[in-house]
Amino acid sequence: MKIVAYDPKHGILKLVPESSDDIWLLSLVIKPGDLVKGRTLREVRFGERGSGRSSRIPMVLTIRVESVDFQPFSTRLRVRGVVVEGPEKFGVKGKHHTITVDVGQEITIIKEGGWPRQLLEKLEKSKFRSKAIVVAVDYDEYAIGIVQEQGLRIVAEEALRLPGKDDPSRGEKLVQAITIIAKKVLDIARREGINSVIVVGPGFAKEHVVEKLKELDELRIVVDTASMGGVAGIHEAIRRGVVRRVLAELELADVVEIVGEFEKLIVKEPERVAYGVDDVEYALEQGAVEKLVLLDELLHSPDPAMRERIDRMLKLADQISSKVYLVGREHPAYLKIKGLGGVFAILRYPLFRNTLSQQL
Structure with a gap:
């Protein structure tokens, strides 16, 4: 998170989210009643009483927040509220609008009662926090999560649906599934700037994933056991202290x-x-x-x-x-x-x- 400017007297904070984790963090700190200012697109109708053509016009609006919507598999945050400031000629004041916040987009957040220290610290720490990818896999399912100071964010989960053990195509399907999992992990690692991966699960499925990851790229990989794959396996790894040993400083x-x-x-x-x-x-x-x-x-x-x-x-x-x-x-x-x-x-x-x- 890049902090551009901060005015503690008036509770004004201007910032730029630099990753999807920053977008997620903003979903925690922006609350109903806050003011959010940003560049956005607004559909405007021209002609007498808006009867003519319409066009999406770029403009800077300030809204009083009513709701915040973050989708876990998205890099965008939708902030909905009532316009309190905008270009007079478009008559948008008092109307509802949604500002979509994306990575790299500058916004201003105004908390009229002031910013609690804890929220400011969360934003400040986001510039330096460590992160790791956690993969929990077995022959039935897998899940991929990103773990950092603010918590765990599940970014992918899916059943493998492999053929039965007697099916001659099982080996080929397993190789395909492992390749897909490894490529997803690498895509996430590159997108989020992460170089630590924790792979857990029962049996040999996790070993197959590790081999493929090592074949595709150089990452810091830690392997440990879990009784199952999927989201439950990730939670088990956290409870057992596997993540603690890798990222001891994380909350x-x-x-x-x-x-x-x-x-x-x-x-x-x-x-x-x-x-x-x-x-x-x-x-x-x-x-x-x-x-x-x-x-x-x-x-x-x-x-x-x-x-x-x-x-x-x-x-x-x-x-x-x-x-x-x-x-x-x-x-x-x-x-x-x-x-x-x-x-x-x-x-x-x-x-x-x-x-x-x-x-x-």
Whole structure:
């Protein structure tokens, strides 16, 4: 992510996404109520009362964001909202418009209440973060994911549909499938600028993929076992620490560890944890939160009151120097965190549950 300019006083940030991961990251930080300014195309009708021909006209618009849509297999972000600023002659103010953000396109994001430190850090770190491709493959299916600080992003998954073991064409079909997988990995590596690949799975399928990758290009390849291929195999590799050994500095595996820490504390020292928006908000107000973990989808809650609470919680976390982890839907810990109300915290010191309930 290239940061072009930042005005902290007015909450104005101008930037250029430089990869599909940057586009994904923007989908986390742009929220309903923000202002987004960018160059876009708008269909305009000419003639009296718009009865004549129409044409798509390039223009710079500023919209008040209502929704953000990112497709995992795309490099584009669709930001929809109401136009608050644009060329007067086209009469676009007050109308709905969608700005499509792509790699290399400069945009300006304005957060009128200011930028939380955690979001700025996410954008800053995106310039330097390490990434790896994780492939989980067996003879039934495979999945390819990109793992980086913000989490896991699945970019390909498919069933192999190989003929039965007695079918004479099985060997040929397997070679074709392995070649397709290896070429997809290389395409992703070149597109994303990644040179580390982790290949996991049961049996010899993973070895075939590794051989083909080595034949096609020079990459740093780590091989390990998993009980299955597909997305479940990737999640297993993360849980078992395979990714940790390759990319120890990434926060993806940290979140899994923090969830484990939470599960131990809630049994042995329940006063050292808080979960659910109400309890965590109170713990933040007391300055007690050491680590805050929340689902990024809370940033985009359809409930304006909830969005305001989450914004306030992030600002409180900033003020008391809590470590904040934003977790996406594809993270292996997603369902556990969802079951805790979407947010939990590890506390610096005990806050007793009855005290929490009296305050809320």
